[in-house]
Amino acid sequence: MRSSQRSMFLQGGLLALVVLALVYLVWQRYRQPVAQLYAGKTLDQWIEDLDDPDYPVSERAANVLAQLGAEAAPILLDACQRGDVRLHRRAVAVLLRLGAAAAPGLVAALQNKDRQPQVAVALVRLGPAAVPALRQALTEEKGGEAAARVLGWIGPRAAEAVPDLIALLKRRPAPTPLRSEAAFALGRIGESVDRPDAVLTGAIIPALIAALSDSKREVREQAAEALGWIGPPAQEATPALIAALQDAEDQVAIKASQALAFIGDERAAPALLAAFQSDRVLVAAEAGRTLWRLGPKAESIVPALLSVAQGAVEKAAPARELLASFGPRLVPVLAKALHAGETAKREAAADVLGRLGPPARPAVPALIEALRDKSAAVALTAAMALAQVDATRGGAAVQLLADSLDMPGAALALANIGPEARAAVPALIAALKLSKDTPDQELIRFYARLALARIGRPAVPALIEALKDQREGVAPLAGEALGWVLPPPKEAVPALRAALQKDRRHAAVYAHALGQLGPLARPAVPELTELLTDGASRAEAAVALVRIDPDQAKGVVPLLVKDLQAEDEKQRQAAVLAVARLGPTAQAAADTLVTLLRDRLLTEAEVENLHELWAEAIPGLIGLLKGPEVDCRKRALFALGQIGPKAQTALNPLIAALADRESTVRVGAAQVVQALGPQAREAVPALVANLQARQPEVRVTAAAALGHMEASAKEARRPLLECLFDPDDQVRYAAALALGRIGPHFTEAIPLLRDALNDASPMVRLAALDSLSRIEPALSRDAGPVLVALSRQPYPLDVRFRAVEGITNILGPEEAQKAVPWLLIELTDAVPKDRLWAARLLANIDHRLRSDLVLALAAALRTSFPQWRREILKTLGEFGPTARETVPEIERLLYDGTPGVRPEAIRALQAIAPERLKQLGLD
Secondary structure (H helix, E strand, O other), X not given: OHHHHHHHHHHHHXXXXXXXXXXXXXXXXXXXOOOOOEOOEOHHHHHHHHOOOOHXXXXXXXXXXXXXXXXXXXXXXXHOOOOOHHHHHHHHHHHHHXXXXXXXXXXXXXXXXXXHHHHHHHHHHHHHHHHHHHHHHOOOOOOHHHHHHHHHHHHHHHHHHHHHHHHHHHOOOOOHHHHXXXXXXXXXXXXXXXXXXXXXXXXXXXXXXXXXXXXXXXXXXXXXXXXXXXXXXXXXXXXXXXXXXXXXXXHHHHHHHHHHHHHOOHHHHHHHHHHHOOOOHHHHHHHXXXXXXHHHHHHHHHHHHHHHOOOOHHHHHHHHHHHHHOOHHHHHHHHHHOOOOOHHHHHHHHHXXXXXXXXXXXXXXXXXXXXXXOOHHHHHHHHHHHHHHOXXXXXXXXHHHHOOOOOHHHHHHHHXXXXXXXXXXXXXXXXXXXXXXXXXXXXXXXXXXXXXXXHOHHHXXXXXXXXXXXXXXXXXXXXXXXXXXXXXXXXXXXXXXXXXXXXXXXXXXXXXXXXXXXHHHHHHHHHHHHHOOXXXXXXXXXXXXXXXXXXXXXXXXXXXXXXXXXXXXXXXXXXHHXXXXXXXXXXXXXXXXXXXXXXXXXXXXXXXHOOOOXXXXXHXXXXXXXXXXXXXXXXXXXXXXXXXXXXXXXXHHHHHHOOOOOHHHHHHHHHHXXXXXXXXXXXXXXXXXXXXXXXXXXXXXXXXXXXXOHHHHHHHHXXXXXXXXXXOHHHXXXXXXXXXXXXXXXXXXXXXXXXXXXXXXXXXXXXXXXXXXHHOHHHHHHHHHHHHHHHHOOOOXXXXXXXXXXXXXXXXXXXXXXXXXXXXXXXXXXXXXXXXXXXXXXXXXXHHHHHHHHHHHHHHOOOOOHHHHHHXXXXXXXXXXXXXXXXXXXXXXXXXXXXXXXXXXXXXXXXXOHHHHHHOOOO
């Protein structure tokens, strides 16, 4: 019995031990581990603190995490991906403080394609500290391409990776995209500013030359582009790049051509000319651009190019445009060619001089002599060229042009000559008449009307007589011309009144002409008042009445308001145009315009043209801004953006719109607030809140608007500092630019701005330099090499232009002299915006160039883009009396009917030659 009890006791004890062991094992497996504490908190808690809106809390968390070093890297990397942009920026900032300890984790994250853009920002900022980990990643199946690209963005600071990249480029079995990225990185690492590096000449350049013969298109293409980034030190690659111009793949040939432009080796010119003449359209166009960019270094091919430019204009036009793009330095060559033995060569030279325009004025004597050429074609081409080059000297060409009015170019030339073409009046009047045998008849008639208007008072009697002509279209064309004559001819009023009564079909034309004459046409008020009953002509009659007598607005604007509400679209559009032309005198139409805006019955162009009226419509626009429809809110913001400073009365609704649920509305509101500048200081908190928005475009516009608030946005400085680590480069750019404008004494920003000089985005680097120059000018001078590099390398032109602007403003005009050669080439750019920007930069660098600059801008006034005609006129006006040589070209734009061009031409003349404005009756 006792033995049995003992056995049971032992069995029970063993069972208990087993149960306890099982319980312990289960507890060990499923128990919640005790999180390790760091300075009293877990890592998760410190990450929560890092995202705290309270800056002291966030800073303490950042300091603790930074002290932990590599141990904190994984959780910081995880924080970068949580979708909270503020936490992302703060986590990146701490990772950068960790330095090399953060690199392995960041590089490992490159294996995730979705994370690559965000991770790359941090790696590029780390620079050399990240290079060892990036080199190791080059051979990995995932992330290798991204690692190579990041090394390229790090640039010369990643020089130690060159052997790895060259080996990768040569490794044929390696994936093609990876080898292509290796070529990209070698080009960026090999960027040269002032002197070649031994690494470049000894290793990178030969490797890239060899890659130009690679079997893979992507590798050849990227190798060519990389050599362009290295620039002049890569001249040994010129023969290989010349050979690549004939590559079977167009894109490779194009990249080779672009590289030759930045290497600047004159040996490439003949091969580029051959490529220009090829039937490969894209390659030929790029070869032409490269020859233009080579500038003086390509002048050896000018004689051959002039031969190519001979023959039918349609076929020879590209060669002639290319010759004209070489600019004024070719004028002596072209003037000499006007005496060549070959007729075709003389004609081509004359045509190119005309395409050059005002900068070709030294050739005027040669052109005048060419008017007597034995070839009628050469003489006529010289006459048309003379009108484009110097209208004031065009008198000698008038008779020849008048005898050639079966060609649109002759009529246009007479219009360019203007007042000096009075002898052509009879021929121009005859050209107003229809002729079935003449091609381009309508264009000829249009230019003839313009020429008669520009001739002015000497043409008035003949135009008045032409008003009586019964042939189709003659009278209305004569009426249009009379309305444009300067100074306005009083004697035209009776004739236009008679035409208005006799020819009701063209009543709107005569009404417009009478309106152009202004108060001189007061006797026509009865006829114009009667015309208000005609729906087809009412809008034009209303505008004319107000221009003749502003008091008429009280009677005519209500009629226009009624037409604005019409069902007929044409009638409504005519009324919109009329109230836009009347401007503030049509303020009674404001509420109706808001209704049209709400109902989507106004185009963007019409909203812009109505800019003088929206200030009266602010209450209605505010109503739309508060409405439920997103499109209405967006249209209201677009209209408010046309108002300017007066939109301040809508500030409170605009602030509310900054919190709109739709990101596009917040973007539009920020843009309007930005235009208000410091007077919108109450919007600062809402803009700061938008710096945390999920959508990059909202953050960009918020940061840009804060920069325009200047000192009134001081509370935004810390949030903007964090934006320097934003994953979006446009946000980083706007923030970097804003910091210097908000706080010129914000020295706390200096370390982070200097760090931003290593950003992958050239625009961010430029913005950081701009702000450094404002906060601590002495520091910005150390960044001279950054600016010089940005100005010389194959970045987009806006980057290069801004870099030159920075060199001029920060380092001084003397330091910017090295940019003058390529800026002078840009003076002949076919893109008016680029030509204008180059001229402005050159004006600040060397005042002695002003005469050349104003003539180049005068030639650019021929652009078909009205907004750039306005901008060029504005710039010419800023030159003041030193731009007197451009007066004839500016006068031509007094006859431009595009909204805004004529008023800008008047302002330019007021600044340049006010006495001429008085002579024209426009003072």
